[in-house]
Amino acid sequence: MQLMEKGEGKNETAIMEFILLGFGDLPELQTLLVLIFLVIYIATMAGNILIVALVVADQHLHTPMYFFLGNLSCLETCYSSTVLPRLLASLLTGDRTISVPGCITQFHFFGSLVTTECSLLAAMSYDRYLAICKPLYYGTLMNVQLCLQLAAGSWISGFLICTIFTCVTSQLIFCGPNEIDHFFCDFTSLIQLSCSDTSQITPLIYIFSFLDAVCPFLLTLASYICIIATILGIPSTTGRQKAFSTCSSHLIVVALFYGTIMIVYMLPKSGTWRALNKVFSVCYTVLTPLANPLIYSLRNGEVQESLRNTVRRAVPLTKNPDELNEMKI
Helix, strand or coil, X not given: CCCCCCCCCCCCCCCCEEEECCCCCCHHHHHHHHHHHHHHXXXXXXXXXHHHHHHHHCHHHCXXXXXXXXXXXXXXXXXXXXXXXXXXXXXXXXXXXXXXXXHHXXXXXXXXXXXXXXXXXXXXXXXXXXXXXXXXXXXXXXXXXXXXXXXXXXXXXXXXXXXXXXXXXXXXXXXXXXXXXXXXXXXXXXXXXXXXXXXXXXXXXXXXXXXXHHHHHHHHHHHHHHHHHHHHCCCCHHXXXXXXXXXXXXXXXXXXXXXXXXXXXXXXXXXXXXXXXXXXXHHHHHHHHHXXXXXXXXXXXXXHHHHHHHHHHHHHHHHXXXXXXXXXX
């Protein structure tokens, strides 16, 4: 098969695996990094699974806002699992190789979940827009059917768009070099390493990047411009604080997620900036999924109350099994 080279136009043998350099240039910190990432992964999984369980179990949380929050926490659980287990394995074993199909598969799920999160955050911001700017019509407009459509649309569009990227990527030929200076497989790295002709892929990247990231961001931004304008128009200080408290957690999550992503993709990819790029990538791939349950639980009274009620119901059952038996008798 004739290869379409980017470079000098000579045929080379296709490579079968990549090397994820990750944090291999910091051998003295390997043990510390393993401990840090392991604690983060356990805390992320526990926090997000707890929020999903609370949203499902507590009738008081069966509202549109918490329905979307449950979807977000479920997404973050999957999101963390596409990156951290592989990173931990490479730090523990020192084996930084990943097969080409394995790399493309990781990119597929990671990219799909990131895209889904962009759409889901936009849906959540629209929910807050209706709650604050259209309170009289909120119950009618944000009904069960619309909630399901927005959530399903976020998941389907995320995976559909990224499936197109994956199909394109799977047709590329890689013939060296095979080192990826990152701790996970992303689309930019794969394109740069390909020795196929990628000139026709570049416009496709811009089109779908606009659809899956820029459009949801603009919708989120427009929603919050309207929300802030409405809040500033409330005459009483108490009213403004109450209105802002209903969307402050989501606003922090949006700022953290989009802020770090913008920094990652706007920073130069060479020299000192490359190491900084990797640090900010840790923020949106590792720390953001951990921060979301903390932000929502620490700043949300309803989630805290639901957690307290769950603990109250569980503690007597664990402390007084004899009393439970007496009740049954």
